[in-house]
Amino acid sequence: MVTIYDIAAKANVSAMTVSRVINNTGRISEKTKAKVKKVMEEMNYVPNQMARSLVLQQTRILFLLITDITNPFYTTLSRGAEDAATKNGYRLLFGNSDENLEKEAGYMNTILTTRVDGVLIAPTGDPSLPHLEQLRLHNIPFVLLDREVPGIECDIVLGDSKEGARQLVDQLASQGHQHIALVNGSSSVSSARMRRLGYEEALKLNGLPLHEERVFETSFGPRSDLTELDAWISSLDPMPSAIVAGNNVLAVEVIGLLRKRGLRIPDDISIVCFDDFGPYSEIDPFITVVAQQAYQFGYMGMQMLIDRIQNREDAGPWKKIVLPAELVVRSSVKRLLD
Amino acid sequence: MVTIYDIAAKANVSAMTVSRVINNTGRISEKTKAKVKKVMEEMNYVPNQMARSLVLQQTRILFLLITDITNPFYTTLSRGAEDAATKNGYRLLFGNSDENLEKEAGYMNTILTTRVDGVLIAPTGDPSLPHLEQLRLHNIPFVLLDREVPGIECDIVLGDSKEGARQLVDQLASQGHQHIALVNGSSSVSSARMRRLGYEEALKLNGLPLHEERVFETSFGPRSDLTELDAWISSLDPMPSAIVAGNNVLAVEVIGLLRKRGLRIPDDISIVCFDDFGPYSEIDPFITVVAQQAYQFGYMGMQMLIDRIQNREDAGPWKKIVLPAELVVRSSVKRLLD
């Protein structure tokens, strides 16, 4: 490995001079600067970030941990975070926890040992608390995305899950639906809790009864095994006229299962869900959704994180951004009235 | 920051003993081992990977650089790579070059300065050559994904693009299509070149004429501005009865544009493409595609990379894996015969 000493020797200067040329600090004669630069080229020198970070105590690297790299919500969010990071001269590394606490723990380890400057994280759920406490303990700035975690105060970007769920149910009710089921994420995830709350409130406001057995809670992430989900659908009696899905992944899986039963959407059963389908909304935009501003989640979250990093001490109070969700009416809901 | 010296002091041992406990090397009495471990717990010690890498000259971190985090092909591939890395005890970091050579250069910098142990990379195209030469020069093992780069010999996982394109055209021809256009990725991307070759060969084999103006080359990545693509569609005269898209992104964009013109698929125009839609194939599987084994791209590529890393010296010849693509016939092609 070529070090500053190697190039210093070849350029007949001290290592410090090389270091100064690299970082453009101090005053150096144009002549030696040119010479050093030439030697660096010749020897294909690449600074060692490890060594540099060790002395500087900072990496200029930020980390984004998402829970499902397969979900357009998160990939779009990632693009937003990436853009904001790049704009501010930071590098961004990605991790994918796969809605799995153990994998998240693995990434926490990388984050901690690798001493990144800050973390943007969509936690897998409430059990992520210890992970966040670790970050706090080690003084690593972080911003939460999409999900609150009870027990920790911090900067956060949220969607208006309750209101969104309410809109979804209202939309169904307005078309005359009375039997509305809910497939949702785990109750250990704040957004799932809020969506359920919105669902329940909206039922009440529309004068519809709440049936516990019409609510099914599972993971927001894709399942390798759909039998449980399918069993729940089988258990529904009577079959609801509409289903609300807690996110796009669940919607897609449920639609697949329904079709396997020969049910057509929306003729036989209606469905609506949280989150849009990214580019794929384009090709067959038939599902009515509450679309979140995924890109903004990432972009604004990253902004907050960088603010926090750059103003370390005079930080100011924790900030909370709540992004509105927008109802996009398409054609997955059957009109039952008239 | 808590260092091994801090915990050494508190545990009344030397730093070396602490290091040995951490790494489970050398012989240490159970008693001191236990004591050290307890102190580490108490002080919330986290090893500094920077310092460690500096002396060990390795990170146990691998890097995966994809070109479009928004594309299910790459996200599925990522899952495969991740699984293989984890299984072998490596951590995996992701980067997204966005089909952009400059962004790729940025990640090359991170990769080089951060001294990861190996890289799995889907290059943006032939111009990526200098980047790969950098890796080679700095002795960083890498495996190419999905795209060849003329001028560099290395391990690689490819799809059978030519054969896939041929299948797509054959499928159209077998349904009676004679005017078949192609929207493709840039000719500086090997997979795009092979797909075009397959398209042209298949036309010839089916006795169909080749019209240059029916082929449009652009980026495989999503466009922020669709006017050029739209202009090409306008320029088509006569309108082809079918379009082959070089990948799923292009297919989606073209379908959007066609629909804006009031054209229905497949009634007014047929379309087929490379790559499936991941989970979204599930909800509206109407597009006939040649599906690639995305997960295997990542999994097998990662295996090759780790092999290469662990057998540094007695490496063996470069390996090339060609994954077959499978035609999945759905309902985006109109039957023109009979």
Place this chain on the structure above:
DNA sequence: TTGTATGCGTTATCAG
């Protein structure tokens, strides 16, 4: 404008 000494946190080597 340039150079010397020192330390960042860890591990390898060699000594005890």
Place this chain on the structure above:
DNA sequence: CTGATAACGCATACAA
């Protein structure tokens, strides 16, 4: 079984 010392590659503080 344990410890002292040097080294990894770089930048800060201070000298010259």
